[in-house]
Amino acid sequence: MTKCLILSMEEWAEKKNKKKIVVEKINLKIGEFTCVEPISLINTFNAAVLGSWLDSSEITIEIIPFEGKCSKCNRLYFPKKENGYKSPCCNFNLEEIISGRELKIASIDFKEK
Amino acid sequence: MHLPISDKIELNILHQNSHQAEKNKVKFNNYNLLCLNIMSSPGAGKTRLLEITLEDLSKKFHSAVLEGDMTTNLDAARLEKLNIPVVPITTGRACHLDANMVSGGLKLLEKKINPDLLDILLVENVGNLVCPAEFEIGEHFKVALLSITEGEDKPLKYPIMFREADLILITKVDLLPYLNFDINELKSNITSTNPKADVIEISSVTKSGFDLWQDWISKKILKFKNN
Numbered sequence: 001m002t003k004c005l006i007l008s009m010e011e012w013a014e015k016k017n018k019k020k021i022v023v024e025k026i027n028l029k030i031g032e033f034t035c036v037e038p039i040s041l042i043n044t045f046n047a048a049v050l051g052s053w054l055d056s057s058e059i060t061i062e063i064i065p066f067e068g069k070c071s072k073c074n075r076l077y078f079p080k081k082e083n084g085y086k087s088p089c090c091n092f093n094l095e096e097i098i099s100g101r102e103l104k105i106a107s108i109d110f111k112e113k
Numbered sequence: 114m115h116l117p118i119s120d121k122i123e124l125n126i127l128h129q130n131s132h133q134a135e136k137n138k139v140k141f142n143n144y145n146l147l148c149l150n151i152m153s154s155p156g157a158g159k160t161r162l163l164e165i166t167l168e169d170l171s172k173k174f175h176s177a178v179l180e181g182d183m184t185t186n187l188d189a190a191r192l193e194k195l196n197i198p199v200v201p202i203t204t205g206r207a208c209h210l211d212a213n214m215v216s217g218g219l220k221l222l223e224k225k226i227n228p229d230l231l232d233i234l235l236v237e238n239v240g241n242l243v244c245p246a247e248f249e250i251g252e253h254f255k256v257a258l259l260s261i262t263e264g265e266d267k268p269l270k271y272p273i274m275f276r277e278a279d280l281i282l283i284t285k286v287d288l289l290p291y292l293n294f295d296i297n298e299l300k301s302n303i304t305s306t307n308p309k310a311d312v313i314e315i316s317s318v319t320k321s322g323f324d325l326w327q328d329w330i331s332k333k334i335l336k337f338k339n340n
Contacts (some may be wrong), residue, residue: 035243035246
């Protein structure tokens with residue numbers, strides 16, 4: 001995942017002329033229902049970019065809650081593994097996921113040299 | 114130095130992989146070749162499943178395998194004995210196959226056989242219940258294996274794998290009489306995480322469930338070819 005993030009940054013920077021910019025912050029949106037552990041992503045990113053053009057950049061992560069929709073009564077709810085991800089209102093299986101699958105670079109804060 | 118600029122890009126971190134996966138899928142479609150991504154934890158029985166499956170399947174359909182493994186070609190060597198085209202993909206330290214690796218594997222497969230002659234490509238992913246679930250490879254269907262020795266709670270602990278799967282094979286069911294294992298609890302955990310998945314109980318020892326699994330594959334191939 002860290003490699004994918006760095007490749008995405010490289011792709012973005014190619015359009016900006018990487019030598020003329022300094023990236024200050026990479027603002028991510030990471031859903032709770034993904035395979036990403038935010039602190040691990042930050043740590044591996046920091047280690048991977050040491051000495052590179054992204055060395056001085058900082059990762060910020062907005063956690064997007066895992067939210068489902070009960071297919072019986074249409075109420076939104078926060079699925080929990082302790083409850084088998086079922087809706088607490090009607091005890092229905094997890095059919096529709098509203099949010100929590102996000103793996104996004106929301107924005108990049110940078111300065112021109 | 115100028116003032117900071119905020120570029121709001123809203124870009125999927127995995128977009129490069131997704132883009133390559135789409136390209137792989139277009140290739141599979143052009144070859145009229147159905148691709149299954151077979152995933153599980155290490156030791157759930159993926160390679161043994163493929164050995165038994167391909168003995169029968171390759172009599173009806175032209176089959177090939179891309180065999181993902183971190184460090185060896187041992188699994189690929191087992192499958193090559195079945196006289197079908199097998200391409201090993203050794204991932205090194207990577208704990209999953211990604212779309213680029215599968216694209217490379219497909220290029221090697223093209224040197225062994227014209228994929229137009231194939232009906233189905235089985236991709237055995239690296240044994241891991243986490244990362245393979247997030248990385249599309251261009252497959253048409255995802256198949257997840259879960260052996261009963263892993264415990265009833267795994268669909269709840271690794272929900273993304275079991276949520277993403279189109280078919281879940283519960284393996285090693287011949288061990289049920291010897292384990293304190295509640296298969297109904299496992300099925301309930303699968304259904305609550307992914308109500309849309311098909312579920313088949315299977316044993317590579319007694320061969321129970323293989324008729325249902327072969328039937329599932331055959332129907333998918335025929336439906337794919339007719340579209």
